[in-house]
Amino acid sequence: MRLVVDLNRCQGYAQCAFLAPEAFTMHGDEALMYDPQPDDAQREHVLRAAQACPVKAITVEGTDGALIAERAGASRVG
């Protein structure tokens, strides 16, 4: 699964690091370091972390309805 954190928004509250420590860790007091492609086994935890983020900084692929990640390669032309 792919995810991205808007670090302009992130205020280092660390809720995500608490709820999904495999994917989100704090680096120093305030900087968030995350795994942009955590294992699918982490999905539950990651989704909970994304929901808990007080500034909604975490975007996880496939959370809006039924989107199954379509990879660029699959539909590549030419």
Next chain:
Amino acid sequence: MPPVSVDGSLEKLRREGHIVIVGASLAGLRAAETLRDEGFTGTLTLVGDEPHDPYDRPPLSKQVLLGRVPADHTGLPRRRALDARWRLGVAATGLDLAAKRVHLADGDSLEYDRLLITTGVRARPWPHELEADLDGVFVLRTSDDAAQLHRRLNAGPSRVLVIGAGFTGSEIASACRERGLDVTVVERGSAPLVGALGGVVGEVAAKLQREHGVDLRCGVMVTGLEGDSAGRLRCAHLSDGSTVEVEVAVVGLGATRNTEWLASSGLGAGPRGIACDAGCRAFDVRGIVTDDVFVAGDVARSPHPLFGYQFLSLEHWGNAIAQAEVAAHNMVSSSTERRPHVWTPSFWSAQFGVNIKSVGVPPMADEIIVTQGSLDERCFTAAYGYQGRIIAAVTFDQAKWLEFYQRQIEQAAPFPPEFTTVDRRPEGMRPVPADFPDPSLPSHGPTVTLSGHSPSDRRISFTPLHA
């Protein structure tokens, strides 16, 4: 309500037009998603010179170099299904404005009804070509760059040289130190980050680097890179006459805008980027705005009302997204429904365990005041002033205050700030010169480049940077 246009051509475009996006990175991807969100159901083609799915770059100099995330694991999540045609691994080589055609490196060409250019920037290479080709000399911009550099760092080089202490260079130095590698950083300015944040904050960044064991040399240039008989980097010669033995050198001299392919197109594109209006429509060389070519992301230069309508080029992650969304909206909207791109510049950097964030345009400032915390503790908030108003703020490990300052900037609040701060220390009592280097002197790239003239003040003119 669907937009109304007199002749119905806008509806036709939205229904069955062809939109081509050249540049398949962050801005290109988010623009494509926005086009579909806006109801565009025509053909959508994304062209990218790299063979990869759109990926995120900020982790490359942090998580990837630290070995926590593989270089090919930073693919950007999709916000929605795109139903797009992808032309990846093929660069655009030319643009025919009259024929509305983009020419591709493989000889193919694409006709468009609307074109969005999001070709971004690339790392400026070491200017001396033979030296740049030495085994051990790297730049860091793409995921391939990151993969190669990471592999080399894994081999445990005796010393890494970082040329240029801008944000990328400083982050690379930080990752190397965290991995226990010896690092020399050579910066021709007076301090790291000085072009982006000024001398007062630059001094803090310098102390931070030295505390973490970086051999930092400021006010010095690398004059030459020398290889051994097998073509492997052996040492670097510096302008102060000294020599540093290194096995790896990373060139962090800023970025070059990818506009060469537009050279004879008639579009207003050059080394500073592509000029566009606040609605992201590109200017042609005559200074007339086009109606079917749009620009977004690092390659764009657009006038910002908050900063005297000066043309800002922002190599900022958040700007790429915000501008892409505005451009995409405007591409499929009638003129009265178009929106201006008025994003307040913001960026972040994590280095040596400190979270650095900024809002506004610090290089415009003449003065700086520490409003909270303390420079010595590497935990502070500083506000930047320009002609009596707040125009930027920076925090070291105090991100929570930034939003407040963003509002101050957007309201053109007075500088020095009139509010009493929560935690004011002696050093914060008085504004001091922000101490930015003369912008006409070359340096590693500040993340904000200003150019053009503000109507209210003709003094400010920032020249483009050259290696």
